[in-house]
Amino acid sequence: MEVYRLSREKYASPLSGKGAAIKGARWNSTGIELIYTAENRSLAMAEVAVHFTLATLPDDYVMISINIPDEVAFTQVQESDLPPNWKDFPHPASTQKFGDDIVLENKYCVLMIPSVVTQGDFNVLINPNHKDFVKIAITAIEKFPFDKRIFK
Secondary structure, X not given: OEEEEEEEHHHOOOOOOHXXXXXXXXXXXXXXXXEEEEOOHHHHHHHHHOOOOHHHOOOOXXXXXXXXXXXXXXXXXXXXXXXXXXXXXXXXXXXXXXXXXXXXXXXXXXXXXXXXXXXXXEEEEEOOOOHHHHHOEEEEEEEOOOOHHHOO
């Protein structure tokens, strides 16, 4: 499976969940490492774009293509499995606990989870502390200029 991550260039490599662990995010609490990726480039862009305006848009983003071999342990979560308030903004503690529990259980390296931003698409969360993480590799890093028409 190929997945995508949009990142500031200086944080593109190596893959690390340290950034998400600093502040926490929708699916992880502070101190829990998790790498946020998406099943397609458009979703990777949408997940980042919701946090910016044209005035705050950085110009140093890159699109990272990542290969996840088929033998890597993964699970796919359906909306019906998620906390009832999983789409709320700001994200609730219940979604962080949901993700933390999966990471700490350490049964899966990859968690496919529905996107809040794009209904029907999935984010692909990678646990960098799982034994299968060493099988995951960056295959490309390319400059990614945002189309400014997206922002107002």
